[in-house]
Amino acid sequence: MTTAANPQALDDTADTNARGLPEPNGAVPTAKDLKLQLRSGRLSLDFIATLGEWEGRRIERIVDSAQWLCWLGKARVVCPPAATEGDLREMQELREHAYRVIRAKVEETTPPLDSLAVINRFALTPPPPPQIDDDGRTLKRALMQRPDEVLSVIARDLIDLLSGPLQNRIRKCEEESCEFYFADNSRPGRRRWCTSCGAAAASARYRNRRNRELAKQQRDAARASS
Numbered sequence: 001m002t003t004a005a006n007p008q009a010l011d012d013t014a015d016t017n018a019r020g021l022p023e024p025n026g027a028v029p030t031a032k033d034l035k036l037q038l039r040s041g042r043l044s045l046d047f048i049a050t051l052g053e054w055e056g057r058r059i060e061r062i063v064d065s066a067q068w069l070c071w072l073g074k075a076r077v078v079c080p081p082a083a084t085e086g087d088l089r090e091m092q093e094l095r096e097h098a099y100r101v102i103r104a105k106v107e108e109t110t111p112p113l114d115s116l117a118v119i120n121r122f123a124l125t126p127p128p129p130p131q132i133d134d135d136g137r138t139l140k141r142a143l144m145q146r147p148d149e150v151l152s153v154i155a156r157d158l159i160d161l162l163s164g165p166l167q168n169r170i171r172k173c174e175e176e177s178c179e180f181y182f183a184d185n186s187r188p189g190r191r192r193w194c195t196s197c198g199a200a201a202a203s204a205r206y207r208n209r210r211n212r213e214l215a216k217q218q219r220d221a222a223r224a225s226s
């Protein structure tokens with residue numbers, strides 16, 4: 001995959017900028033609803049999460065081309081210089097079918113053939129070859145990708161995931177309030193949470209253990225002084 005940081009697109013301010021767009025059910029998405037996050041450890045799965053609550057409110061987190069370029073920068077995909085409304089519609093089409101296929105995979109049902117065909121179509125565009133700049137450590141900026149090349153990179157990542165060694169390790173995060181899918185690349189293969197919820201669960205376990213130890217120390221000290 002051809003990736004590089006795009007300093008302009010790495011502006012995080014858009015994350016918490018609630019747009020206040022009304023949803024079909026009348027609820028206005030909050031800043032938290034619209035937050036762009038990378039939690040799955042996999043480009044194509046994080047891409048799916050740029051739309052929130054797929055089976056509910058369907059919260060669009062990519063509200064304009066600036067937001068799309070921002071997300072690509074966060075995901076470390078070489079950005080196109082701009083994206084049109086048509087590019088965004090293409091992005092939404094790929095994302096819709098990527099979601100359907102991943103949902104079918106996780107629910108162990110047959111993936112929709114039309115969705116597989118769409119993903120294959122997007123993957124047909126060859127991404128530009130990576131080229132190193134004269135400093136020997138950065139990608140040449142001239143090789144910014146076209147919008148269709150970006151979507152091809154994402155479609156190819158999805159195909160690689162579905163057909164590769166992690167194909168049976170695609171799961172939905174078990175945290176009730178989390179909607180991320182992730183691919184478990186751990187050696188034991190028993191991960192239950194996305195990266196963010198996994199880290200939160202680990203720190204909660206640590207806190208509980210620490211609190212139990214402190215309570216025991218206090219009991220022991222009280223016993224010793226009585």
Ligand SMILES: [Zn+2]
Pocket residue numbers: 039173174175178179180193194195196197198
């Ligand atoms: Zn999670």
